[in-house]
Amino acid sequence: MHPLRKHIEELIALTDEEFDMVLSYFEPIQKRKHQYIVQEGDLVDKEYWILDGCLKSYLVDDDGKEHILQFGMENWWITDYESFIKHTPSKISIDCIEDSELLFITFENREKLTAQMHKMERFWAKKSKFGRIALQNRILSLLKNSAKERYDVLLEQYPQLFQRVPKKLIAAYLGVSRETLSRLQS
Amino acid sequence: MHPLRKHIEELIALTDEEFDMVLSYFEPIQKRKHQYIVQEGDLVDKEYWILDGCLKSYLVDDDGKEHILQFGMENWWITDYESFIKHTPSKISIDCIEDSELLFITFENREKLTAQMHKMERFWAKKSKFGRIALQNRILSLLKNSAKERYDVLLEQYPQLFQRVPKKLIAAYLGVSRETLSRLQS
DNA sequence: ACATTCATCACAGATTTGGTGTGATGTTTG
DNA sequence: CAAACATCACACCAAATCTGTGATGAATGT
Known part of the structure; x- marks a missing residue:
């Protein structure tokens, strides 16, 4: 089974025809390490x-420091x-930590697809809810937990x-200096 | 003297006021190695x-191979x-081989500037002529000369x-494999 | 005031990546 | 068929990046 189908079917069931329809709205793209999307x-x-590979989405502050919002790996979604x-x-900015294979859908096509296929609207709605929960937990963790935790x-x-x-990069995600992270490990 | 002024004045003379006017139509931008413009x-x-740095403009063919149309370095112009x-x-595509500092002018602003300042229209016209000559020579060189030449x-x-x-990258510019280029050097 | 938790700077060693040359072999073309 | 190249495979080197660790100092809560 196509990995995207497997991924979607974790939330909603699809017939073969439906998945073909969904897939037809996506385009594949390959990017190499260091390339930006x-x-x-x-x-x-x-x-x-993300079909294969690893990316990071991050903000560069005025001092030129990177703060990582999200990593992306196989079966994850990523964009700003x-x-x-x-x-x-x-x-x-979002760029590749490794060579990556991606499937993308444009905003326009996503609109079309959801209009046409109510199931996919439900899929994205669910995904969005889970995403919100994950973000909330991350905020709470940043407020509540020590770096070590x-x-x-x-x-x-x-x-x-x-x-x-x-x-x-882990340090830039956790919000500590790389030296502190190194010391946390011991 | 501002390096852009020096560059422009190689083709046409400008007063202080004129150059200030010209410069006001440009915006600075910094890009890091691997970033695209x-x-x-x-x-x-x-x-x-290009105020500082080095870029390449290139086409990626169906086999994923890069063919370099142009390198860009200090005092050069680059775009598609x-x-x-x-x-x-x-x-x-155009991206940075090194961290680069650029000045850009939009199409719209270039139109405005040339409408307002005939000298700059002459500047770009001249530059365009020289550019055309360089491209012609490159074509002839690709047709006529061996890789070694x-x-x-x-x-x-x-x-x-x-x-x-x-x-x-030199090889991708010359149109030979990097191995062949390596052997040409000896 | 002091302990805790971290950042920052400096350095050194390990590891990885990218760049480069070269041999062997295959393909195209005049 | 010879010349001029591409392609694949490999090995080596240099440069960049990664990583740990000590020294020092700033911010914060108690």
Whole structure:
């Protein structure tokens, strides 16, 4: 089964015809390590689903420091949702940590697809709810937990991440310096 | 003197006021290595002048191979002229080989500036003529010269390039494989 | 006032990536 | 068929990045 189908069917069931229809609205794209899919200032009109690879979405502050909003790996969705939904210039950048294979759907096609297929509207609605919950938990974790606790939670939830991405990126995600992260590990 | 002024004054003379006027139509922008300024499919409405850094404009073919149309370094102009002038989607991509500082002018502002300042219209007209000559010579060189000869010409014209950019990019510019280029060097 | 928790700076060593040359072999073309 | 190249495979080197750790200092809560 197509991995995207498997992914979607975790939330809603699809017939073969329905999935073919869904897939027809997506386009594949390959990007190599270091390549960007979104740069600060862009108007983002695509949402990406990661077939293979690893990306990061991040904001660069006035001191030039990166703050990572999200990592993206296989079966995850990634884009700048603010720009995608509000049609405003992006504040964030997204680039590839590894060579990546993506499927993207444009805003327009997503509108068409949801109009045409109520199931997919439900899919995205559900996904959006789960996404909201995850973001809330991240906020609470940043407020409530110490760096060490945040480190432990991340390690438990996504152990693969620690094998795949440099520690300084983990640090930029957890909101600590890379030196502190290094010391947390011991 | 501002490097852009120096550059323009190689073709036409400007008063202080005139140059201030010209400069007011440009905006500065910084990009880091690997960042793009033009992606395939974009509608390009900006022309860039390179204050510092190094870029490449290139086309990716169906096999994923890069063919380099132009390198850009200090005091050069770069954009996808086809998209810029015809307002069609770009076939090429442009990205930074090094961290770069650029000044850009939008198509609209360029129109305004040339309407307002005949001198600048003359400047761009001259530049365009020289550009055309360079392109013609490149075509002739690709038709007429062997790889070795093209290599020698490039080395003589732009020796700096060989210090700054990886040989595989030179190869993609000359239209040979990097192995062949390597063997030409001996 | 002091302990805790972190950032920042500096450095050194390990690891990875990218760049480069070169041999072997295959393909195209005049 | 010879010349001029591409392609694949490999090995080596240099440069960049990653990583841990000590020293120092600032902010914060108790």
